[in-house]
C-alpha cells in the first residue's frame with residue numbers, strides 16, 4: 001500500500017493515505033496532476049486563485065523581492081517598503097474610515113487578530129466587560145482558537161475541547177435573532193459581531209435582503225464592532241476590492257487573505273477603522289501585544305502588489321460581477337434534477353448546488369460522490385456540507401463556466417443512476 005507523511009488538512013487520513021491526488025502544475029483556469037491529467041480548477045484551489053494560475057508577474061515580483069530583502073520582522077518600529085505600499089493601497093480601497101492595516105499570514109490569523117483587537121480596544125477604553133463575540137450558523141472563520149469558536153459549522157467544534165465561553169452563534173439569516181442576542185447579552189458585554197458578506201465554506205449562503213445593512217445599523221447604535229470577514233469576499237470575488245462595498249456598509253474591521261495574493265504566497269490581515277484604532281494610535285503606551293513572525297512579510301507583500309496590479313489591469317473586478325450572473329444561470333440548469341435542492345448563487349463569483357434534503361439524508365456521501373465523478377471527468381468542484389460549490393478564477397470564460405456546470409450535471413446524473421434515484425427520490 002502506498003502511504004504518505006503529509007498530514008492533509010480537513011482529511012480522513014485513513015482514506016487519503018493511499019489516494020492522494022498530487023498536483024503538479026497550473027496555468028490559467030487549469031491544473032495538472034503528476035500523471036499529466038488536466039482539470040478545470042472550478043474552485044480556484046480554496047476560493048483564492050482569483051487571477052488564475054501561472055502568472056509570471058507574481059513569481060517575478062516575489063523573486064525580485066527575495067533577492068533584495070526576502071524577509072524581515074515588522075515588530076516594534078521595523079517596516080519595509082512593500083508592506084508600507086501594500087497598506088497604503090489597501091487603505092485607499094477599503095470601505096473603512098481612515099483605515100490602518102494589521103498584516104498576518106492568512107485568514108484564520110486575521111480573524112483571531114480582529115477578535116483580539118476588539119477585546120483589547122474595549123479593555124483600553126474602560127469597557128472591560130465587552131468581550132463577547134457573536135458569530136452565525138454556517139459561518140466559517142478559520143481554524144485558530146477564536147475563529148474555531150466564532151465559526152458556526154457544528155462539525156468543526158466537535159472533539160476540539162471547550163469553545164471560548166464568550167462566543168455564541170445566531171441563525172445566519174435572521175436580523176431579529178441577532179438583535180435578540182445582543183439584547184440578551186447586553187450590548188455593553190459584546191465586543192464584536194463577525195459575518196461573511198456571502199457565507200462561503202458553510203455552503204454558499206447569500207445574505208437575505210437588508211440583513212447586512214441591518215447588522216451594520218445595530219452595530220452603529222450599540223457601539224459593537226462589525227467585523228466583515230472578507231477572506232473570500234475580496235479582490236474581485238464579489239465584484240469589488242472588498243465585498244461590503246456591494247452593500248453600502250462600512251464595517252469597523254475587514255479581514256482579508258486568499259485573493260490578496262491570489263494564494264500565490266500566504267498573506268492576510270485586518271483593515272481597521274478609526275473607531276477601532278483611535279486609542280492605539282493616539283494614546284501613548286497602548287501596546288497591542290499580538291502579531292505573527294511574518295506580519296508585513298516583504299516577499300508576500302510584493303506578491304500582493306503584483307497580484308493587485310493584474311486585477312486592476314485585467315479588469316477582474318468587473319469580470320467578477322459578470323460571473324455572478326453566469327454562474328447563477330449555469331448552475332440554475334440543475335434546478336429540476338431529482339437530486340438537487342437549492343441553487344445558491346447570484347451574488348459574487350461563487351455558487352453551490354445543494355442536494356435534495358431527503359436524498360442527502362438517505363445518502364450522506366452525495367457531495368463526495370459528485371465531487372469524485374466531476375474530478376474523474378476533469379472538473380474540480382468542492383463538496384461542502386449539503387452541497388457542491390464552485391468559485392472559479394475570475395479569468396474563466398462563459399463557455400468554461402457552462403462546461404463546468406454541464407460536468408456537474410453529468411455527475412448528478414451518474415450518481416443518481418448508481419443509486420437508482422429517480423424523480424421524487
Ligand code: PLP
Nearest residue numbers: 106107108140141142229231232
Ligand atoms: N474566513 C473565511 C470566510 C474563510 O473562508 C477562511 C478560509 O476558507 C478563513 C477565514 C480562514 O482562512 P485561512 O484558511 O487562510 O486561515
